[in-house]
Amino acid sequence: MTNELMNLQEVARYLRVPVPTIRWLRQEGRFAPAMKVGRRLVWDAADVRAWAEDQRERSLR
Structure with missing residues (x-):
């Protein structure tokens, strides 16, 4: 199983926020x-999605 990785620009685009x-x-x-x-920061896409879901849940409290 391979993990999907996202770079900084992809994360920002996914979350619809500025870099x-x-x-x-x-x-x-x-x-x-x-x-x-290498020289780039990358995020596991599952971690980004989990973080976004956590933020959504926090905003509903």
């Missing part, structure tokens, strides 16, 4: 963990 927002959330420790592949 600097993802950078800020990551810097603040408030985003899904990233890993480095």
Whole structure:
């Protein structure tokens, strides 16, 4: 089983937020963990989806 990876631009597009927002959330420790592949940061797509779902649930409380 292979994991789908998303780069910074793909994550921002998926979440419909600007790239600097993802950078800020990551810097603040408030985003899904990233890993480095070469010089690039990538995220496991399942982690990004889980983070987004968690944020949605928190907003409904």
